[in-house]
Amino acid sequence: MKSCKEEPFIKTITVETISEAVANLCQESNYYLGPDMLEAFQEAFACELSPTGKEIIQQLLSNAQIAAAEKVPICQDTGFTVVFIELGQDVHITGGLLEDAVNEGVRRGYTTGYLRKSIVGHPLERVNTGDNTPAVLHVKLVRGEQMKIIVAPKGGGSENMSAVKMLKPAEGVAGVKKFILDVVSIAGPNPCPPIVVGVGIGGTMEKAALLAKEALLRPVGTPSPKSEIASLEREILQEVNGLGIGPQGLGGLYTALAVQVEIYPAHIASLPVAVNISCHANRHREVIL
């Protein structure tokens, strides 16, 4: 007998499909720099005044070519595997746990792809886990029946120069700018400039930090759709590049290739600002299942 009730559509994705997708993204993100970054390098190469700076950008372009052609990592630091998943709420995952599936993908991707294993299992005892697990996983439930997976390996050198500060609302835009400039200035040559500066403003402390990381996922050179934020991005980029740090910190115009800002509503008492610095290997790849 047929049921007269309409069955809701539920799409099924197996954990094996997820692991395979994550494994591929781990490798692709580490071998191939995105077209947005290559374009930003080209522009910096054309406009950089420092001869040393120009030479460095030329080397970064050659490096990206070699990495892609030979399928070897752009940088030996193949990162902490940060994974963002936008999970449609009509998707049903079968065969196991999502988190396990992601970690299995990382394990496979890093082992078969000759990527460096850079994770220690305990922050104080510091013994390498041997397979780059666990990942840092951020899952967002969204409408629909698709699963979007973004893999964004994050190197330690630039992550170490990132910072969060809880400003007083009275400090306003001037305070936000000063904090970002201070962070970039203190970072100097350490995070492998030319950098990409991801900024999160608003929310709580952890929300601001997450926004700053998400800001790095936006294609470089694409301004915020919010006009007031787009002009803030332009102003901060100009000031950051006025620091003169330049490619690799050896002096020059291109300390940063872009400043990308994401915002969120804030508490009446708070003005959180997070700055997540990415090195020039600003890597991420995505797939939709």
Next chain:
Amino acid sequence: MRIGREVLLNGVLYTARDAAHRKMMELLDAGKPLPVDLTGQIIYYVGPSPAKPGQVIGSAGPTTSGRMDAYTPRLLARGLKGMIGKGKRSAEVIEAMQQYKAVYFAAVGGAAALLSKCIKEAVVVAYPELGPEAIHRLVVEDFPVIVINDTFGGDLYDEGAKTYAGK
């Protein structure tokens, strides 16, 4: 050798980063010899990615040197003559470099696939259990570096940024 000088290195380099430095300090604390004689040698701060079949070494660019600052003066006192990395050194390290006549070079951070082409031999000589953090003996050919800190107290990072600030 003065700051800003570009140099192509040929010969032997030893790799060591955080964990290997920590282990070497434990040996020095216990009055034991180091696993490699660093007298007159250069340390390259690097944790390479694994070599693919047919490769000498995986991608091998410099890591941030500042994390080794706490250990460096003791190695300089024992005859270490050079270091390759990226990023600033502490005042203590810069002072020790003047005292013991050593040089700090930078290689291009993140140009790891390109730099690996200059590495002709790579053998693990100590701490294999540390994986990428093991001490490797490398033989390099025309390995490109630039002098950041010399034996006169100069700092290329300070000079470079000053030249282009406000432009």
